[in-house]
Amino acid sequence: MANAKKVEQITGMDTDFAQWFTDVVTRAELIGYSGVKGFFIMRPYGYAIWENIQGELDRRFKELGHENVSMPLLIPESLLQKEKDHVAGFAPECAWVTFGGAEELEERLCIRPTSETLFCDHWAQTVRSWRDLPKLYNQWCSVLRWEKTTRPFLRHREFLWQEGHTLHATAEEAIAETETMLNVYAETYENLLAMPTLKGAKTDKEKFAGAEVTYTVECMMHDGKALQSCTSHYFGDGFTKAFDITFTDKNNQLVNPFQTSWGFSTRSIGGIIMTHGDDNGLVLPPRVAPTQVVIIPVAAHKPGVLDKANELWERLKKAGLRVKVDDSDNSPGWKFAEHEMRGVPLRVEIGPKDIEAGKCVAVRRVDGEKIEIALDELEARVPAILDDIHALMFAKAKLNLDTNTRSAVTLGDAKAIIAEHGGFIKTAWCGDEACELAMKEQVGVSSRCIPFEQEHIADTCPVCGKPAHKTVVWGVAY
Amino acid sequence: MANAKKVEQITGMDTDFAQWFTDVVTRAELIGYSGVKGFFIMRPYGYAIWENIQGELDRRFKELGHENVSMPLLIPESLLQKEKDHVAGFAPECAWVTFGGAEELEERLCIRPTSETLFCDHWAQTVRSWRDLPKLYNQWCSVLRWEKTTRPFLRHREFLWQEGHTLHATAEEAIAETETMLNVYAETYENLLAMPTLKGAKTDKEKFAGAEVTYTVECMMHDGKALQSCTSHYFGDGFTKAFDITFTDKNNQLVNPFQTSWGFSTRSIGGIIMTHGDDNGLVLPPRVAPTQVVIIPVAAHKPGVLDKANELWERLKKAGLRVKVDDSDNSPGWKFAEHEMRGVPLRVEIGPKDIEAGKCVAVRRVDGEKIEIALDELEARVPAILDDIHALMFAKAKLNLDTNTRSAVTLGDAKAIIAEHGGFIKTAWCGDEACELAMKEQVGVSSRCIPFEQEHIADTCPVCGKPAHKTVVWGVAY
Numbered sequence: 007m008a009n010a011k012k013v014e015q016i017t018g019m020d021t022d023f024a025q026w027f028t029d030v031v032t033r034a035e036l037i038g039y040s041g042v043k044g045f046f047i048m049r050p051y052g053y054a055i056w057e058n059i060q061g062e063l064d065r066r067f068k069e070l071g072h073e074n075v076s077m078p079l080l081i082p083e084s085l086l087q088k089e090k091d092h093v094a095g096f097a098p099e100c101a102w103v104t105f106g107g108a109e110e111l112e113e114r115l116c117i118r119p120t121s122e123t124l125f126c127d128h129w130a131q132t133v134r135s136w137r138d139l140p141k142l143y144n145q146w147c148s149v150l151r152w153e154k155t156t157r158p159f160l161r162h163r164e165f166l167w168q169e170g171h172t173l174h175a176t177a178e179e180a181i182a183e184t185e186t187m188l189n190v191y192a193e194t195y196e197n198l199l200a201m202p203t204l205k206g207a208k209t210d211k212e213k214f215a216g217a218e219v220t221y222t223v224e225c226m227m228h229d230g231k232a233l234q235s236c237t238s239h240y241f242g243d244g245f246t247k248a249f250d251i252t253f254t255d256k257n258n259q260l261v262n263p264f265q266t267s268w269g270f271s272t273r274s275i276g277g278i279i280m281t282h283g284d285d286n287g288l289v290l291p292p293r294v295a296p297t298q299v300v301i302i303p304v305a306a307h308k309p310g311v312l313d314k315a316n317e318l319w320e321r322l323k324k325a326g327l328r329v330k331v332d333d334s335d336n337s338p339g340w341k342f343a344e345h346e347m348r349g350v351p352l353r354v355e356i357g358p359k360d361i362e363a364g365k366c367v368a369v370r371r372v373d374g375e376k377i378e379i380a381l382d383e384l385e386a387r388v389p390a391i392l393d394d395i396h397a398l399m400f401a402k403a404k405l406n407l408d409t410n411t412r413s414a415v416t417l418g419d420a421k422a423i424i425a426e427h428g429g430f431i432k433t434a435w436c437g438d439e440a441c442e443l444a445m446k447e448q449v450g451v452s453s454r455c456i457p458f459e460q461e462h463i464a465d466t467c468p469v470c471g472k473p474a475h476k477t478v479v480w481g482v483a484y
Numbered sequence: 485m486a487n488a489k490k491v492e493q494i495t496g497m498d499t500d501f502a503q504w505f506t507d508v509v510t511r512a513e514l515i516g517y518s519g520v521k522g523f524f525i526m527r528p529y530g531y532a533i534w535e536n537i538q539g540e541l542d543r544r545f546k547e548l549g550h551e552n553v554s555m556p557l558l559i560p561e562s563l564l565q566k567e568k569d570h571v572a573g574f575a576p577e578c579a580w581v582t583f584g585g586a587e588e589l590e591e592r593l594c595i596r597p598t599s600e601t602l603f604c605d606h607w608a609q610t611v612r613s614w615r616d617l618p619k620l621y622n623q624w625c626s627v628l629r630w631e632k633t634t635r636p637f638l639r640h641r642e643f644l645w646q647e648g649h650t651l652h653a654t655a656e657e658a659i660a661e662t663e664t665m666l667n668v669y670a671e672t673y674e675n676l677l678a679m680p681t682l683k684g685a686k687t688d689k690e691k692f693a694g695a696e697v698t699y700t701v702e703c704m705m706h707d708g709k710a711l712q713s714c715t716s717h718y719f720g721d722g723f724t725k726a727f728d729i730t731f732t733d734k735n736n737q738l739v740n741p742f743q744t745s746w747g748f749s750t751r752s753i754g755g756i757i758m759t760h761g762d763d764n765g766l767v768l769p770p771r772v773a774p775t776q777v778v779i780i781p782v783a784a785h786k787p788g789v790l791d792k793a794n795e796l797w798e799r800l801k802k803a804g805l806r807v808k809v810d811d812s813d814n815s816p817g818w819k820f821a822e823h824e825m826r827g828v829p830l831r832v833e834i835g836p837k838d839i840e841a842g843k844c845v846a847v848r849r850v851d852g853e854k855i856e857i858a859l860d861e862l863e864a865r866v867p868a869i870l871d872d873i874h875a876l877m878f879a880k881a882k883l884n885l886d887t888n889t890r891s892a893v894t895l896g897d898a899k900a901i902i903a904e905h906g907g908f909i910k911t912a913w914c915g916d917e918a919c920e921l922a923m924k925e926q927v928g929v930s931s932r933c934i935p936f937e938q939e940h941i942a943d944t945c946p947v948c949g950k951p952a953h954k955t956v957v958w959g960v961a962y
Contacts, residue, residue: 038606040556041563042593047606050551050621057552075531078523079557079595079626079642080579085519098585101558103595105580106630106641115520117557117581117595128516128525143528147626148557152584163584164557 016347018285023229028158030279034288034348037158044156044163048272051348054296055275056166060146062198062293063168063270066190072142072170077124079147080115085123089248092122095215099152101163117150122216122241122267125171126249129263133173135254139263140183141173159276160233160484167271173246173263175255180264181219181240187268188221188238195235199274200291200399201225201281202407203235204430204479206455211439214267218242224454224479226407227280230428232454232481235277238268276484281403282372288349289371291399292392299329299388300350302341304357306333314361318354318384325385327392346371351395352388354379372398411479415464420449420480430454430481434474436467444469451480494825496763501707506636508757512766512826515636522634522641526750529826532774533753534644538624540676540771541646541748544668550620550648555602557625558593563601567726570600573693577630579641595628600694600719600745603649604727607741611651613732617741618661619651637754638711638962645749651724651741653733658742659697659718665746666699666716673713677752678769678877679703679759680885681713682908682957684933689917692745696720702932702957704885705758708906710932710959713755716746754962759881760850766827767849769877770870777807777866778828780819782835784811792839796832796862803863805870824849829873830866832857850876889957893942898927898958908932908959912952914945922947929958 015033017025031037036052048056064074080103087093100116118124129141146168153161170187174180192203204224213220217239225235243262245251252260282289292298299322303315315331322329332341338355345353353369360366368377368388372395379387410429414420420431431451435441442453448469460477467474493511495503509515514530526534542552558581565571578594596602607619624646631639648665652658670681682702691698695717703713721740724730730738760767770776777800781793793809800807810819816833823831831847838844846855846866850873857865888907892898901909909929913919920931926947938955945952 038610040602041560041605042556042558045556045558047556047602048554050553053553054551056554073528073532074535075528076526076534076626076644078518078520078525079628080520080523082519100585101581101593102583103579104582105592107576107578114583115579124518124525127519132516148554150557166554 016285016287019228019283026283026285027280030283030287031158036275042163044153044161046158046162046164048166051296052275055278055290055294056272058294058296059194059198059274060168063190063194064146066194067144067168067170070142070186070190072144072172075143075145076147077118077121077128077145079118081118081121081123082113082115084113085127086116088123088126089216089245092216092245096120096151101150101152118147119149119151120267120269121145121149121169122171122245123249126245126251126265129173129246130249130251133251133253133263136175136256139173139175139253140179142170142183143172144168144170159273159279162272165271165273167269170266170268172266173251174265175253175263177242177264180242180266184219184221184238184240184266184268187266188223191236191238191268191270192223194270195223195225195274196400198291198293199278199281200293200396200403201235201277202400202404204407204455204457206457206479208237208455209439209442209453209478211442212453214239216241216244218244222455224481225277225281226403226410226430226481227277227484228283228406229280230410230430230481232430232483233273233277233280234454234483235274236268236270239266241265241267282399283349286343287347289399290349290351292351292395295349295351296328297330297348297350298327298392299352299354300345301329301331301354301356302338302345303331303333304338304355304360308358310361311356311358315356318356318366318381321385322388325389327388351392370395370398372402413463414468417448417468420445420451420468424449424451424482428482430479432461432463432477432479433468434464434466435476435478436470436472436474437476438467438470438472441467441469445480449480450482452483454479454481454483494763494765497706497761504761504763505758508761508765509636514753520641522631522639524636524640524642526644529774530753533756533768533772534750536772536774537672537676537752538646541668541672542624544672545622545646545648548620548664548668550622550650553621553623554625555596555599555606555623557596559596559599559601560591560593562591563605564594566601566604567694567723570694570723574598574629579628579630596625597627597629598745598747599623599627599647600649600723600743601727604723604729604743607651607724608727608729611729611731611741614653614734617651617653617731618657620648620661621650622646622648637751637757640750643749643751645747648744648746650744651729652743653731653741655720655742658720658744662697662699662716662718662744662746665744666701669714669716669746669748670701672748673701673703673752674878676769676771677756677759678771678874678881679713679755680878680882682885682933682935684935684957686715686933687917687920687931687956689920690931692717694719694722696722700933702959703755703759704881704888704908704959705755705962706761706884707758708884708888708908708959710908710961711751711755711758712932712961713752714746714748717744719743719745760877761827764821765825767877768827768829770829770873773827773829774806775808775826775828776805776870777830777832778823779807779809779832779834780816780823781809781811782816782833782838786836788839789834789836793834796834796844796859799863800866803867805866829870848873848876850880891941892946895926895946898923898929898946902927902929902960906960908957910939910941910955910957911946912942912944913954913956914948914950914952915954916945916948916950919945919947923958927958928960930961932957932959932961
């Protein structure tokens, strides 16, 4: 039953995955379209997921000593141009402000596509001594990138994110920060969003404009494609030299500090949808679901049913859960389908016979499993069931990732695997960008990352046959 | 001692209040200047105050059933123009985006100065039936207004705020929402920021562009000037008609709903500074202070002192307080002055003799009062002392407001009072805009509000001598 296609408005996943995705984000009221292409409205149900993610990430950041700040929205063109690689990467997709009121501006201002230049400009004015370091800053904001193709959650022209920016006395400390924050992200994906991760470094071709190293978390979606899910960058002292940021170190020498940045965006919600969703709609991980439990009174007109439903609601709310009663005048069947479509992790049904028997029936969204719960055990059982649901969702997604990650020794293998199965392939790689480009042209995949966990696939590069010292994971990316 | 001018870098309040204000926001590291006029950096200490305000307001909004959303940053010019009064009010101070990447846009886009038009556009697409109402939405974001004169916190070109936007089936319900939210704001000012409030309606001249009614919270600063501290607007069905938002009511009639909006911004932090600050710098209300208690070890090199300081820190942290130990190698005297300048509500000093006597000394920032606390009563006493501090700060500010609010029957009275004392004056008013303008020209004051609590000052307008039915409060505004 749970896997039957109940909600007619949603296209089947296997029929058209892209249309299924659009149907889900629209029908579940996560997203609204505005009058400007690529600028989406985060509706209450979608934004509440983001708030839950925000709360958890923000707590983790602060526990590690980070402080929140707010930098300006606008960057003068001259400031953006200070670091040459950075401006080359971002200027083509900047939105430009040219008028303030009726007056044409002397210098045009871009809406931040990212804020490295603003943080560096501020640090150049405020950092003087080793006592001022490290600076561990973060901001929650939106950024703009004027993309040609846009899709809800996956590619907005404006998207919400956090951007961490840190400054350190030594390269070692900055590299450690870059790694720590990538691990915080991966842990959040796994423990909060029930999404298994592949962690690694980007190739030079794929790294962030201006970075020395970019680390990435890559996730596999239900259709076998990759979602670059967040990144963490080590900048060395490239920006700090360009912006003339110096400090007096403990040996009384004037030196440049080292820098990182790292970002996590609402794209993660696209990842949740495409990792866990099914033909009935959304399947939300319990730890970020705006409603974790929906209580549905059955035969609600019978005496005592609605009161009992409200009593259960009260008790679960007190236990710290996000819970709702659906006491609307729709039929139970309609409610079941509606809350399934909206991905509520657990449905609790309560009717006259249940009350008589001192129990209720709970139904897990992830697999339709029905569980009888004695009413006096409600607060004890429900949190444990939600944890089970999280574990089940993670295991399901992990199986998809593991099953659809395959090794290829030759170019022929790689082509055959991608043509037949899609998913990720692991190959050896010589390190040449030419071979990376050849993989794109001939196999249709881009490098996702050089995984932290390296394994031996082959001695030679599948493209050029030269000696290979690295293993790369490739895939088709969103 | 507490009122002696210890921190040399800060200009005296009586010497130059404006310069004092700038010194405080800079020296206390609340604000940084960016390369673009009117775009300020909220540094960690300033932003942390905002986060504490945000948390409290957000909780109040949600308890009243409001949901958070995120609307786009950019508004097409044609959308802004749909409501005629609104565009007339805001277009002159919009920042305009004219290029996306290298391409000139067909229609220019303004960076939101406020988001009524975006919410209305969304509702026109999504509201159909009385079942869809009310819509109780809020968003936390920044907005842009291209002001000529700018000052930290008080007048930014970009400022952080929340904007609530709601839609209702009836005018009564919308008016009640407008009032409720103004009361939530006033309660927050009083109970969180220790700032007494004057609540009332704006005159037609001063109301928000497009609103039928604007309610306001006005606060008096230390120098007797007024700060318009937040506003709440009732729009009637003006926008909903202009945007063609309709719904089918319970009688199956297609009608226009009624609308409100309300906003609270980082300007409130400017209000905190100018209400409570003194010649030694900031004085922060305990309920929003990033650090509520600073523990300063005295003779920290003596055995056991630092351990004891850390133990007290641990205990107060567990009690839910925001507390820090200053174990830097600066002298106690320097630390006292520094944390006073930063406005930390309570300083706890602990040295060898205190430890021996089983006590510590707590010093209140607001008045320098010293309080001995038995160490085993620490968790019980400190929260109560912080509540006392809040009450003291409120009382001090209330005295300033009451003392400097005076009644004037004639224009001569009004001129004399303002010339001699400044502050607020209350007069009768006939309701004519001409007389309002005359008050500005001849007395130098603008109307702050028509207070909810009306009292009888005179039978006739002090300007024209015609019968007056309203009492207005006037002042010089920031």
